[in-house]
Amino acid sequence: MSRLAFSGLIAVLLSLLPGVARAETPAVVGTAGNLIREAQPRADGIRHVDSKAMIAGLTALNANTYVYPMAGDNVHWDDLRREFLPAAAAAGIDVWVLVYSPSQAVCCVSRPYKHDYVTWAREIATASKSHPNLTGWTVDDYGYDLKTFTPAYVKQMTAAAEAVNPSLKFVPTVYYGQFTDAFIAEQIPLLDGVVFPFRDEPHRDTSWTWSLSYQVKQLAKRLPGTDVYLMPYAHPLSHAAQKPTVAYVEAVTRKSLEHVRAGELAGVVQYKLPFLAADAGWTRPPTDNLARTGDGRLSFVVQTKTATEAGMSCGASRQVKLTSGAAKRSVSFWHRDGRGAGHPAGYHVKQLLLNGRVVWQRDVTADGTAWQRVTVDLTAALAGATSATLEWRLYERKGVSDYFVDAGVDDIVATGLQLSDPGVENAAVWTAGLVRKGGPVYCSAQVYHQDYGAELGARLAGLYAAA
Incomplete structure (x- = not known):
């Protein structure tokens, strides 16, 4: 028995004696x-x-x-x-x-x-x-x-x-x-x-x-x-x-x-x-702030010298309400990563899912390293619905052994949908909906604070x- 465990045992025994109160450490x-x-x-x-x-x-x-x-x-x-x-x-x-x-x-x-x-x-x-x-x-x-x-x-x-x-x-x-x-x-x-x-x-x-x-x-x-x-x-x-x-x-x-x-x-x-x-x-x-605008973004990461397997993913999921009577329902957002055409394709894929189904995807090598804007029309897919779940995620189409990526999403605009904190300025709003499958692929709401300390x-x- 360690010295700590022995002293703890003595304290417990003393606390059981009549008239001896047990003091909390x-x-x-x-x-x-x-x-x-x-x-x-x-x-x-x-x-x-x-x-x-x-x-x-x-x-x-x-x-x-x-x-x-x-x-x-x-x-x-x-x-x-x-x-x-x-x-x-x-x-x-x-x-x-x-x-x-x-x-x-x-x-x-x-x-x-x-x-x-x-x-x-x-x-x-x-x-x-x-x-x-x-x-x-x-x-x-x-x-x-x-x-x-x-x-x-x-x-x-x-x-x-x-x-x-x-x-x-x-x-x-x-x-x-x-x-x-x-x-x-x-x-x-x-x-x-x-x-x-x-x-x-x-x-x-x-x-x-x-x-x-x-x-x-x-x-x-x-x-x-x-x-x-x-x-x-x-x-x-x-x-x-x-x-x-x-x-x-x-x-x-x-x-x-x-x-x-x-x-x-x-x-x-x-x-x-x-x-x-x-x-x-x-x-x-200021170089720590990787958001497109403001201070926050969604981040999806596979680190260097990290092995993944096909099917692993990490996503930021949010339930949204549909605006009554809207003729059009869509979501637009900006996305970015550090990989371009000179890197191997077919491994890391950026995706948007609606109710668990992929409605948009893009290989991390498909675009340059600048922020890109995309609009996804959801009108037909949401016909007759009153609510829905959107999920932005990074998906491993093939496993890697050492292929770093940090993909970002920012400045979301929802049309005919109600989505709080579309600029990812409040990490707490997004954190509860993070879903990680497989381990080494992880994601987070990264919000920059200049006055960190x-x-x-x-x-x-x-x-x-x-x-």
């Missing part, structure tokens, strides 16, 4: 990364971590936990102990320390102890004795480095921490596919919990949210007694075709907090949420306050 709500340095160097010539600004941003977010990354030079470690931890304590914010794994050495090495994780465990525990709000630590991409983090070595790490502060939590970062039976049997008893980054595995995107509940419930079933902290991607995910949108991160967070309330998660910690205006990710460049932070602050 507050959910962890916070963010990880995006350290901000002060604008000007101090007398020592160093731009130190801007603890004051960061604490103000975390407080505005209603965060109760911050995961402090040990990246860059030694000043991060010094500033953590001397300035950030006291400031966070005064604001009622707990802190976890993030240390990078050996596989991340090309981009990130944690200093001063680098890849000596036994020393990291001991020194973080030592700092936590002076700063009780330092409550945990994590190793990023832990599951990719199990040759380093063998059970024997992890026992050395946890023993070093326990000798100083037995209450310090070790909660490494583990991806969904890495929770093998062997990992659960060998590693979970040694850990105090896990950080679980959600990326729609095995497809790795930041557009599709429907697999979240299934994965959370599976982990809750397979990891009883283990605290799982879900990590949404507020920062672009490598190898994903699109950056996360405000609507996507809000939806993942909202659903995750429902699982927290159900007892299936212990908390939510964003991955690199830009929570301060000084952060480079606070705004999004401010808009997302405001929405998450409300969710965190309610949590």
Whole structure:
């Protein structure tokens, strides 16, 4: 039994004693990364971590936990102990320390102890004795480095921490596919919990949210007694075709907090949420807006190095009402993709379906890469009807192994039909009608927010306050 499970058992037994009330543990709500340095160097010539600004941003977010990354030079470690931890304590914010794994050495090495994780465990525990709000630590991409983090070595790490502060939590970062039976049997008893980054595995995107509940419930079933902290991607995910949108991160967070309330998660910690205006990710460049007009479009994607099979698809479906007495019923829209005549045809096909039947289709190679307008007459097909279902989709006529496409639809005009949000400016209107068949073909309503950090932070602050 893990230390976490044992302590949880003791708490349950105590709660059953007469006169002992059972206290609920507050959910962890916070963010990880995006350290901000002060604008000007101090007398020592160093731009130190801007603890004051960061604490103000975390407080505005209603965060109760911050995961402090040990990246860059030694000043991060010094500033953590001397300035950030006291400031966070005064604001009622707990802190976890993030240390990078050996596989991340090309981009990130944690200093001063680098890849000596036994020393990291001991020194973080030592700092936590002076700063009780330092409550945990994590190793990023832990599951990719199990040759380093063998059970024997992890026992050395946890023993070093326990000798100083037995209450310090070790909660490494583990991806969904890495929770093998062997990992659960060998590693979970040694850990105090896990950080679980959600990326729609095995497809790795930041557009599709429907697999979240299934994965959370599976982990809750397979990891009883283990605290799982879900990590949404507020920062672009490598190898994903699109950056996360405000609507996507809000939806993942909202659903995750429902699982927290159900007892299936212990908390939510964003991955690199830009929570301060000084952060480079606070705004999004105009080039991120791929809509024809306005800020939104429907997007249909097959990513690079992704295998599909014939018949797979993803569609955006909407039920529409028919305008009484209309002599003509039609729908026009603009469509675009990045493929032209120089690419192989017969694989990806853009389609419009009426009541499940294809009424228009176009190969992604049939036109150039500019926006094209099409009008589809539905008058005869809708004779005598009072309602109908329209669906824009990307369909795989043949399977591919590595053939990227991102097809867009925008500026829909319905004649004789009633369709809300035809310009795709409100992602929530379209998200409920997304239908994915087969997995790696996915679709979404992509709505651009120039003030990404401010808009997302405001929405998450409300969710965190309610949590």
